[in-house]
Amino acid sequence: MNATPIHTAPDDPIMRQTLALAGVFQAAAVVDQLARHGQADERSWETLIRATIDTDPESFEAIYGGHPNSLRQGLEVLNAVVGRERTDPAVLRYGFTLLLLMQKLRKQPAMLDTLGERLARVQEQARHFGDTHENVVASLGEIYQDTISTFRQRIVVQGEPSLLQQRMMPERVRTALLAGIRFALLWHQQGGRRWKLLVQRNAMKKALDRL
Secondary structure (H helix, E strand, O other), X not given: OOOOOOOOOOOOHHHHHHHHHHHHHHHHHHHHHHHHHOOOOHHHHHHHHHHHHOOOOOOOHHHHOOOHHXXXXXXXXXXXXXXXXXXXXXXXXXXXXXXXXXXXXHOOHHHHHHHHHHHHHHHHHXXXXXXXXXXXXXXXXXXXXXXXXXXXXXXXXXXXXXXXXXXXXXXXXXXXXXXXXXXXXXXXXXXXXXXXXXXXXXXXXXXXXXX
16 A cells, blocks of 8 residues: 555545445445455455555545545446446445444444454454455454344345355455445545435535546
8 A cells, every 4th residue: 555645535525425435335346246256356355455454544545545546446336326327236235235234333332342453453464464365354254254244234145156155255255345344434434424325416426527
């Protein structure tokens, strides 16, 4: 990850909410790609992992690697959603359910503390093995399983059963979902709310056009 962001995000709440929400839908799209095809866009995948591991970024832009192109896949999905274009229903379901799960997580301070503590340990792993090493992915997937997966409402991932049963695939899917929660929390921190999505649709479309 670059120490100095390549592209500074405008100090505009709608723009920042749009970038954070793109991270949520990028996670949703990656989950769908993994479940259906067994692989995902590499840049999207790496962006999600690094955003999750870096719990104390030096800037807003550093969260997603310093340039909105790192969120290109999520921005494309979000652009289709805002423009009311045809969008994969599974990706939509994953994305909006991640927002709901984030709201539940915010009401569980003990779980939030647990997430912070365990992510700090994963940071040590990442420094030793590298951000995308399977040991790191396995730890991130386990964190999701032990926390978010315990909620009554869960995300049921649909895909090719033979792919979902492959070695490390459940961990990769859970890691992507955990990244979606991370971006959902960021979206909320920037003032994002579900009830605003409809009334701010035009403003978000303008932000997407600028990006």
